[in-house]
Amino acid sequence: MALFSCQDFLNINDYTEDMLTYDSIFQNKDNLESYLWSAADKLPHEGAIWGNGAAVRKSFAGIACSDEGFIQWISSGWHAGQLIQGTINADNIGGTNLYMWDDMYKIIRKMNLIIANIGQCTELTTVERNLILGYTYFLRAYAYYHVLMAHGPVVLAGDQIYETNMTPDYYATERATYDESVEYICSEMEKAARFIPATVTVSQFGRPTRGAVYGIISRLRLQHASPLFNGGGGASGVAGNSARSYFGEWKRESDGAGYVNQQYDEKRWALAAYTAKRVMDMNLYSLHTIEADNYTPALPAGMANKEEYPNGPGGIDPYKSYSDMFTGEGVAANNPEFVWGRVDPVVKSYTQHSFPKEYGGYGGMALTQKVIDAFCLADGSDPVAPGTADCPYDETGFLTGKRTFSGYVLGGGQYGVYNMYVNREARFYACVGFSQCLWPMLSTTETAKNNVYFGYATDDNVGKYKTAGNAEDYTTTGYVSKKYVHPEDAWSGTSATRLNKPFGIVRYAEILLNYAEALNNLTQTWTITGSDSVSYTFSRDVNEIAHAFNLVRYRAGLPGLTAEQLSGKDTMFEAIERERMIEFLHENRRYYDIRRWGVYLERDAEPIEGMNIEGKRGDGSYYQRTRLDNLRARSRVTDRKMVWLPISSSEIKKVPTIAQNPGW
């Protein structure tokens, strides 16, 4: 009975001492780091861009909800498919894997807890402490960044750790404006960048570096300067009206401030130029190139500039230089183009959606004809018949025989390759799976499943009606995305396996194109004082633009910008839009680009086209440009409100002062 005499009879502290508590987490360095990394692990996989989050935490609407891709899937898990079909609304968004709000704020709270409690950890040296704080500030800002990109203006919690069990009045709050959100995120990232090291070891590949932080800032600053968020951004036509027509009347209840700025501020472009230039000036990054070898095709005879890269497209293998970054062939950790990248299992698993059902895939990750047509011919000319002497272009007839270059095989199958797909630039072959394209699938030891030419016509081996089971598992356009598919990759057959694949969260190519775009929008000279306290000046210098832009063009084996393109802001914009569409195909940039440029409604409303998958190869009826007219294509929704996802109505009902996004 002595048991009962103890005073703290009801106190269970003795038993909780060896348990994890906030105290024991923040006092112990290892626990503190575990807590930090565990929070980072709650982020969405950046590579989850195909809109099915069933296998991962969260996913991005990216591919399925822009004009660079088309899917039919709307079953559970395919929330991006549901979004583009208009069945996602504020009531059900909360249950989708597209919804960033809840999970990102969980990360933000965790980071606030670290910031508030890091003082408890006496084991840390100042350097270690700063390093942890650096990651903490960045992770918090990066979580906000995801909220901003998906949902628009954020609720800023600052350093506050909210009580968990209070009455509704305690939780009343309003959203920050878009500008406030961007400024907060950028300033927090700037703070973080001071503590985050410029490089990480190969074994830590994936961990953000100072360049990663700067890269995300560059992206954000460019977005912030863009027409939709910058009072029309000096753009012409519909884009110039976009800020007003999307957000003109959307004002904050308490102070009447517009949630999205309506005043054009050119300085933002200068800031965008600076933030891109800052990454370039780190001198750590360059585009990924592979030296030319015997299998590298010769540059078209008529190409004016054949100088060695980086002064021209000479001396490199453009196909390998581009493709090896995505397929898993190259060593990602050493790739100087990855300003921030990581090995992403989601990318690997999603290659399955490009393989036809008969070969273990789901087959329906379609590319649109718009994308096909955007790829240049190998000499940089547009794919318009009859093409050029070097690169004839024809939308009739087939390639006879076989061409092999850079390890890629064009033609050589039982049936010829349609001439539309011949003589294209290297990135076309890296990205597009067209009818009668060879799929090596070398990892399987079943020879019947190696080196197969997939044909998508009804009389072909993997046409629409060959598909058994799910009636949505086929390409609706006759094209599939092949960008991340390695020749070894196979989903059927004995020992079939796939290579691990990196995902470039921020590629140096983006920084270069960001820089070119920012400069293109300047009409005067701006002086920006950088984070290093040095002053930088920026103006629309065509040489600077061309230099940055052409690095991307040359790497693809293409000639540089023409003087005509460089001469005008609008012509340059066209070049930038097209280049970004091609260069970043299925890298989740187009979804945001068409929005920030204010052209979302126009671009996205264009009809989806492809080959006629109801037609036959035999009579040529397959090879007709065809507007998609299936159920999903007809009910595809383009709506101004879809510039952002809604905030869950449940959150709005809990805190009515949080304004819903316009239109939802």
Place this chain on the structure above:
Amino acid sequence: MNKTAIILSVLLLSCFSVIAQNKGGFTIGGVVYDDTDVSLPGVSIYLKDKPGVGTITDIDGKFAIKASKGDIVIFSFIGFDSYEHYVAKEETKLKVVLKTSSTMLEEAVVTGMGTTQRKVSVVGAITSVEVKELQTPGVSVNNMLGGRVPGIISMQTSGEPGDDISEFWVRGIGTFGANSSALVLVDGLEGSLSEIDPADIESFSILKDASATAVYGVRGANGVVLVTTKRGEEGKLQITGRANFTLSRLTRLPEYVGAYDYALLANEARAVRDELPLYSDLELTLIRENLDPDLYPNVNWQKETLKNTSFKQSYYSSIRGGGKVARFFVSLGLSDEPAAYKQESNSDYGARTGYSKYTFRSNVDIDLTKATNVYFGTEGFYSKNTQPGVATTDYLWQAQAMLTPLTIPLKYSTGEIPSYGTGNNQYSPYVMLNHTGVRTNEQSNLQATLALKQDLSALIKGLRFRVQGAYTSTTYFNETRSVLPDMYFAQGRGVDGTLQLVKRISAQQTTYSASQDQYRKFFLESTLNYETVISDDHRVSGLLYYYVSDEKQVSDVGKYNITLPSSLAALPIRYQGVSGRLTYGFRDTYMIDMNFGYTGSENFKPGTQYGFFPSMAIGWVPTQYEWMKNTAPWLSFLKIRFSYGSVGNDRISGDRRFAYLTTFSYDKIDEVGWGGTSGITENLVGADNLVWEKAIKSDLGIEAQLFDQKLSVTVDFFNDKRDGIFQQRTQVPAYIGAVNMPYGNVGKMKSYGSDGNMTFTQPINKDMSFTLRGNFTYSRNKIQNWEQAEQKYDYQYYIGWPNGATRGFKSLGLFRDEADVAAGATQFGAVLPGDIKYKDINADGKIDDYDKIPLSLTNNFPSLMYGFGGEFTYKDFTVGFLFKGTGKTDYYHVGIYDSRLGENNGVGFVPFCDGEIGNVLTMAADQKNRWTPASYSGNPETENPDAIFPRLTYGENANNSKLSDFWKRDARYIKLQEVSLAYNMKLKALQSVGISSVELQFVGTNLYTWDKVNIFHPEQAWRNGVIYPTPAQYAFQVYIHL
């Protein structure tokens, strides 16, 4: 059983101890009678001013005491005025007549903390149950409360032996939190009523209001039931034996159609939904003539499974006695109740399904000194529940409702055992009972108590101190020995007519599995009591109480580790508290009680573990005034009392403890990304500022006795406001970033109602008297706050509705015709005329969850329960009866989730509910009860708009199986709960062999019910016969007093 009885007697006799001896000059002896000339046993007799000398009257009222000349012998008995006899000479045939006490002032009531209080001075709402009323043969005390005790609402959901214990609530359900059950204390220790033999009970009280329960602090909010068991008494040894033989008969078993009717209806069900008929004309002939009992059997599974009657025996004996130094009470009881299943006696693996129980109790009091008393009590029980090896007996009832007469025969004519279906539907009930082995659930419980009582009158007169410690240990042991024979299914007949059997299940050798669980509890309490009367007018008493308890159960780890690490989940559950009571009474006319509980629970954050629960009660007895006695002599007693105060409840939910703690877990990090391979993350967010649920209770009561106390009435009105009911928050916004919603004290609910009772006693003449009794409990509740995820429509919120309000679709009857269907909203699947039409509440053209509205205030839970009964006594015969009933109680035949079934309850009611496995009630075979299209029946009248069953469906009908008021019925009932006939034999011949009296009782229980349900028992109606019904029982009981 003879052997057992002998062993029992020997055992009890061996406990025999010293009988007190009196010394003195004369022997004073005789008989004590009451004023109706009935002898009075148990009257205390003692000598005035000579403490320690005394005796009590025996069973016949006889006594003998030694006394000296000049002594005054006092005869005292509760409820009677004391009588004093001056000793002048030896008298052995004294006839003492005790007069019924005029005021009953001295009647005592057990009020909490094991203390008794004079009834007149009690101002809390306390129901004291006459122990005599609980001495009827029954399954458990739980089952006797409803309809017998004011303030109790009870429900018996099963009649299966071992599972037939009623659930009960004091004044209904007052909270929608995790725990709404009353605290049951047996001799001060938390216990279970079902484990006590009623004959062991000395007193039984129910504490209902804040004043009575305040001292229990965080545990008392749902009411307290106090039981004290019998203790030894000085005087003649009292030996009681009881034997009970009960015949149980299953009544109201659902009736299912035979094979031919089944086949016809199955064809109709398919035809009316444009499906091919199941049986051809040839097959129908085979079925009707029963020509092929292998492929087209006609089995009445009920008949093959049930015996309809079962025979229960129970034996009990107790010995009570003692002397001056020590007193004891020991008892032993055993009962064996087989279930009414039909089992083959020659089956090797048949389970003898049933429930048996053994109980014992031993209470010993020892006076160490005049002022010091030690009490040692032990009690225990062992119970064993036996069921078939393959599944619980629930499946037997499911099979009756689901297995059709046509599916499989009992056995194939070639001897093979048949099998069908999947899961537990693979075996027929016959196979389950006879061929699948045995499972047993054993429970044994031991409890030991040691108490020390010290009279501190030497210090301060009226001061007493008591300390009690207890240890309880319970072991659960479950064993299964399962076995399966080869089982087959006949697919048809070969060309030569032989049965084509396919083996579905291969024989399985006996497999054995077992699980164990253990529970233990330490308990310590101490009380300091003070009681005094100052100048005859002022009665003052005080009580200070301290208790501490510590309990744990092995299975707690598994129960709580969903949310807590095992090391925390396994921590003992602890309480600690101090409470006190101060009472003051002036001339028994004005009374005031002040109580407080300051009790703590380990469930809350250090610093906020203790709660203070004060309460107050006042009482006024106007009949104490002289003028009142003069002006209203018919009103012999009137008391008005009022109480107000708070009580708490600390149980959060079934699987949450320490909800204030934020818990963490290690998690694996994808090996890509930021860093680390293992992380730490919050598992659950702890709730800041979490406290107990609090009840503010008020009670107004009136007690009266009229017409020479022939009529006594008590009525209470109560109001109970619960605040801070535990709920997982739903309205905390996501932007604050909590990993999940914490628990909070956000729920609010009130309950209110009234309870009362009335007794009328009328002596007719010397030999005849009768008593009538009645009681009622009425309790309603209303949710005042329920934090709910936001809803689209106002009617979806719980606030403003009673707890458990049933929500479903509002039906508009059956669709009349195609036009009606076309005009209606989109419902579930393709609907046809004769299907249920639902009201489109939100008028959006489709019926979905948004159209669900509250249909009933409660589901199955009565808000009014009442009982009335009486006794008529003629000489040694007593006839008694008891009716019990409930007020309007809704239940639903279809759409309520039944956890035992694992699906909605409609399977027992709706024909062909699961297609091949869905039996058909004979009710459905009656054309007037079902809607059949004229196109099928050829008769437009079969399109009966008032039919009980909509257009038949073979298989589940997505539309008609929804919860709607189409299936709503009223379970209100009045039941002839009990009829008893008792004869108290006091034959000389018996007395000559030492038996002082023999009492014979015939008791019928659950005899007849008046209700609207008719086909099932009303309390179990919603289960549609998929449950062991409450049987009617006929008991013969013999009491032998030695």
